[in-house]
Amino acid sequence: MRRADAIAAVVRRLRDELVVAANGWISRETCAARDRREHFYMLGSMGLAAPIGLGLALARADRRVVVFDGDGNLLMTLGTLAMVAELQPPNFLHIVFDNEMYGSTGGQRSISTHVPLDAMARAAGYLHVDRACDSAALESGLDALIEERGPSFLLVKVTPEADGDAPRVPYQPEEIAARVRSTLE
Amino acid sequence: MPTGSLLRNVRAPRGPALNPDADFPELLRAQGFDFFTGVPDSTFKKLLRRLESAPEFGYVPAVSENVAVGLAVGAWLGGRQPVAFMQNSGLALAINALASLAAIYRIPMLLVVGWRGHDGKDSPEHKLTGAATLPLLDALRLPYLVPQRATVESDLRTAAQTMQAERTPFALVCRPGVVE
Numbered sequence: 001m002r003r004a005d006a007i008a009a010v011v012r013r014l015r016d017e018l019v020v021a022a023n024g025w026i027s028r029e030t031c032a033a034r035d036r037r038e039h040f041y042m043l044g045s046m047g048l049a050a051p052i053g054l055g056l057a058l059a060r061a062d063r064r065v066v067v068f069d070g071d072g073n074l075l076m077t078l079g080t081l082a083m084v085a086e087l088q089p090p091n092f093l094h095i096v097f098d099n100e101m102y103g104s105t106g107g108q109r110s111i112s113t114h115v116p117l118d119a120m121a122r123a124a125g126y127l128h129v130d131r132a133c134d135s136a137a138l139e140s141g142l143d144a145l146i147e148e149r150g151p152s153f154l155l156v157k158v159t160p161e162a163d164g165d166a167p168r169v170p171y172q173p174e175e176i177a178a179r180v181r182s183t184l185e
Numbered sequence: 186m187p188t189g190s191l192l193r194n195v196r197a198p199r200g201p202a203l204n205p206d207a208d209f210p211e212l213l214r215a216q217g218f219d220f221f222t223g224v225p226d227s228t229f230k231k232l233l234r235r236l237e238s239a240p241e242f243g244y245v246p247a248v249s250e251n252v253a254v255g256l257a258v259g260a261w262l263g264g265r266q267p268v269a270f271m272q273n274s275g276l277a278l279a280i281n282a283l284a285s286l287a288a289i290y291r292i293p294m295l296l297v298v299g300w301r302g303h304d305g306k307d308s309p310e311h312k313l314t315g316a317a318t319l320p321l322l323d324a325l326r327l328p329y330l331v332p333q334r335a336t337v338e339s340d341l342r343t344a345a346q347t348m349q350a351e352r353t354p355f356a357l358v359c360r361p362g363v364v365e
Contacts, residue, residue: 020259040262044285048255051247052286055259055267058245059220063263077255079248087245174352177290180262 001135003097003158004166007068008033009135010095013142014066017093018056018180021068022049024104025164026097030068032166037183041169041176047076050094054080057089060184064091064147071098071112078120084151085125092151094121099158107162121153128152209364210236212338213268216345218295220260221245222253223270228299231365233270250275254282254354257294268295273302273318273358274311283354284325291352295344298358300331322356329356334363 003025011019011034019039021030026049027041040056042049053067074080074096084092096117102108122129127150132138138156145152169176209232213221222245225233236244247253250271257267271279276298287294301307302315322329328347332340340357348355357364 042286043289045251045255045282048251048258048282048286051252051255052259052262055220055222055256055261056263057259058243058256059260059263059265077249077252080252083245083248083252173289174291177258177262177292181264184262184264 001133001138001156001158002161003099003103004029004033004164005135006097006132006138006156006158009138010066010068010142011036013146014038017064017066017146018060018184019066019068020049020053020056022046022070022073024070025166026068026070026073027169028166029164031169037179040180041171043169043173043176047073049073050080050084051077053094054084054087054089054092057092058087061089061091063184064093065089066093066095066146069094069096070103071096071100071117072102072110074117075110075112075115081121081124081126088125088127089151090149093145093154094126094151095154095156097156097158099160099162101160101162103162103164107160116155118153118155121155126151126153129155131155131157133157208235209337210239210242212341213295216341218266218268218345220257220265220267221270222247222256222260222267223297224248224250224253224272224275226270226272226275226299226301228272228301228359228361229270229297229364250279251282254279254287254294258287258290258292261292261294266293268297270297270299272299274314276318276356277314277321280321280325283327287354288325288327292354293348293352294354295348296354296356297364298356300358300360303360318358322358327354327356329358331358331360332363337364
């Protein structure tokens with residue numbers, strides 16, 4: 001399963017959820033698959049997708065927040081798994097698209113080749129944890145988790161390929177922030 | 186980008202002297218702040234004890250200062266007015282979160298930074314970062330103030346107004362004993 005296809009499969013399922021998309025290809029492919037005002041596209045600040053999503057979920061308990069994370073991104077701030085587990089936000093769904101590499105910088109290996117990120121989320125204390133290695137498993141994982149009380153974690157193992165072909169996110173950073181906040185006013 | 190260089194270390198108009206017993210968390214709430222996160226610093230020992238013991242503040246302990254900045258950004262997107270407490274060593278850790286997230290997305294947030302090593306007389310691990318603290322903020326073009334005990338309230342007001350008007354993070358860099 002290619003990352004872009006997995007991302008497209010998830011965004012097709014979204015209704016009024018808020019999304020925080022990690023920097024690099026994940027943001028680009030999310031925007032290309034389906035651009036919504038509810039999407040916060042990270043351009044830099046690698047590692048902070050889950051913290052931003054957690055802050056949003058705590059601020060807006062009335063809305064479901066879905067984080068589109070990457071393996072390299074999550075590995076930078078693993079402590080966030082512990083924060084989510086401690087805070088138990090019921091409206092938090094953490095999806096990690098794991099290609100086992102740093103795709104935006106040339107495809108260098110990430111250590112998720114040997115470290116199961118779903119097991120770490122489970123050990124930390126996420127309420128529901130699942131893993132999907134093909135598109136059928138992704139659909140059934142989403143069926144199970146997308147409206148379930150969280151915090152939930154879905155590890156999506158995708159094809160180990162570095163590059164994508166989605167264009168850059170066409171918005172200035174302040175525009176990205178302002179339009180997410182304005183959908184919530 | 187906010188015109189940080191013009192705002193940096195702006196002199197606040199002198200307000201009424203702070204009641205030494207005034208409660209800094211209450212001052213923050215009076216200025217509209219309603220999301221509190223951070224990483225402990227001994228500079229804020231009493232203050233953090235107060236925040237953690239009062240459920241109405243909903244204080245969220247962060248695992249690191251860059252994570253605290255990420256949480257604050259998410260909270261602001263959700264309509265909140267965030268504050269992040271940290272030591273200046275943690276400000277150094279959060280530089281990329283500020284530069285490539287909070288500053289360029291123009292997210293108003295208050296950073297309350299404990300300034301260890303401000304006079305060069307602290308323990309060895311604080312000396313270099315202590316001397317680098319204000320230059321780091323200058324280099325990022327982030328506005329800041331260094332309050333005295335008597336100016337805390339007026340500096341806080343200036344910070345709150347400036348971060349809203351300029352849509353920028355704003356730092357209050359606090360020597361030990363200034364904000365408790």
